[in-house]
Amino acid sequence: MAKMTYREAVRAAMREAMRADPRVFLMGEDVGKYGGAFAVSHGLLEEFGPQRIRDTPLSESTFVGAGIGAALGGMRPIVEIMTINFSLLALDQIVNNAATLRHMSGGQFGVPLVVRMATGGGRQLAAQHSHSLEGWYAHIPGIKVVTPATVADARGLLLAALKEPDPVLIFEHATLYPLEGESEDGTPMEIGRAALRRAGRDVSLITYGGALGKTERAAAQLAELGIDAEVIDLRSLRPLDTETILASVARTHRAVIVEEAWKSGGFAAEVSARIMEGAFDALDAPVARVCGAEVPMPYAQALEQAALPQPETIVKAVQGLF
């Protein structure tokens, strides 16, 4: 075990993978000389050289598509899209090519591609730089969607993604990069398993990514109020670990889903529906959701914070179930 930041954990995983496998390389905007917009790839150009740490032009669609092609051609590319906001320019390649090629070719071709990108709001970057659209991607069969919320997961899930025969999208909440924690050396985790972050008897708080910290703080506040909350970190939105969710709800009989994304058509709705389908009889109260306010993200700090889930709003939602 070693203490490091989330940023360092992602870097460590990339370094380990590149040392172990000559097919692994990284490409994206400013991943080389600049060291990554979030300094994730800092130092990798010096260690691995420009063939394997490739700065690209601002051509999201084409460098993601090139990642798909390189994966088809026998490489194990890691493509960094600076943020999820710019991934909209690559949506066609991800949805129409990466996700479909195995099926459309009758199983002849696979796309072992890893796409990493920063996601989420909370940094006063306003409406075009604060999206939480990972739930959109989780809608698409053919890709896997991973949302590491801890330092250990940032490393272990990336290493796992690089072992996958199919495309994996990794969403790194931008506020997590400076987070400190413990990380094991070079051990890939299993994609598709949710984690029980806190055991409790009274209510299941189900969340992922950047909302985990706030949800854990809400659970601590609830404990002081005499409510024993369980916290489930989904870790991957597709595949979704429905079993762990349903087992938790069977124990607690109440569920609140927390995510930064907008409520309408959001991923919380999917989790809610699965609970309804699989644990309806276990519920003692309607499933509740704490999501982002239905507004393009405002710049002003107070407005932005009001648009995002907060420990207080989570606590309030839980109290409403009793």
Added chain:
Amino acid sequence: MSIHKTAAPSGSEREHALALLRQMLLIRRFEEKAAELYSAGKIRGFLHLYIGEEAVAVGAMQALGLEDAVVATYREHGQALARGLPAGKIMAEMYGKANGCSRGRGGSMHLFDAARRFFGGYAIVAGGLPVAVGLALADKLQERQVVTACFFGDGAVAEGEFHESLNLAALWRLPLLFLCENNLYAMGTALARSQSQTDIHLKAQNYNIAAEAVDGMDVLAVEAAAQRAVAQVRRGDGPYFLELRTYRYRAHSMSDPELYRSKEEVAQWRGRDPISLFDACLRQRGMLDDAALKRLETDVANDVDWAVAEAEKGAWEPLADLERDVYAGAGA
């Protein structure tokens, strides 16, 4: 046509010329049959015919070896046949049968063949170009002396991915052959109605890519240009761009009333039909007579009959396999 030489043709020269003619005939007869089967309801979905453009796929494919890669579009029966995909597997795919080259998952627009490095038909215009860039990058990184040939139409030129891909391929000096099939129409929109610069190869030159325009109705001209281009790409001199000027005789797809062009224009292009032109050229050189042509036509007709028989006798994919091949392992 560039075959007009005075010296008597050698046996192998004649053999090669007849092989080119046979491939063009196969594409045409195969597609005429496909159109018939579409009307009969055996083939459904979209069917985009290549008739009129046969010289492009056949000529270009001569320059590629089995180690090279091919990326194509939704109008790719011609490329698939010229690449050597068995006609029966293509027809079965259009029927949606399990013995189709994509197990009935792709249809006419998505033909794939791993063994022949045929990386498929891409049905979002320009969507195959970035993939081709990546295939070429993989080859370069793995130090393989192979070429990726990427077919696309003039419509793709309007897409951002065209420009991004040309730039990246040139910047990284990738072993990529861009083959722009300029048939003058993006569905129903004439090139001149959608592009400020209609000499497409000039756009490629602006990205510092060696580029030329070629008569796409002349199979020998296409072949010669492709050989030239592939030799340069294989040497590691970066990408090469061919603008192949051709024409699609049939409608864009089977549901197109063709309100956007005149019968006279179509007739004019049919006057430069790639098969007729090559037929005349071969006769002039004493390489072809009625009997030889008849043998080729019979041969091709047998291939098409065989393809239809393969498709007819193929099994349907079991519904229980609906969700196979979404992921390599269990679903997600």
